[in-house]
Amino acid sequence: MGERRRNTRQTVKWPARLWLTETCFLAGHSVNASVHGAWVHLNWLQSELLKPGEGYRLELWPRTREKLDCVAVVRHVNRYGAGLEIREELPVSGRASSPLSRVGPHAPRTDPA
Secondary structure: OOOOOOOEEEEEEEEEEEOOOOOOOEEEEEEEEOEEEEEEEEOOOOOOOOOOOOEEEEOOOOOOOOEEEEEEEEEEEEEOOOEEEEEOOOOOOOHHHHHHHHOOOOOOOOOOO
């Protein structure tokens, strides 16, 4: 099976919370991330608790900024954690690999300097 990711992942160690309901979350940390994806190692994960294709609220604390709230869709899950597709842009380098990633403060300037 070939690589299905659209963006290159980088090793990170960001604290994370994956919210199951408004009052219940799974704690863990992201071990790698790309512009629109992450693998989150969860401290406790009961089988079949997360459903592939379902969206959850994810909180991340990247070193470059304060808490980042985002929507994450489960793409892969095993007993250690979950591979997540994230709609919002994550603060990682290597942004040029996706047309969606060419917006925001790190996009190339198009106005005359």
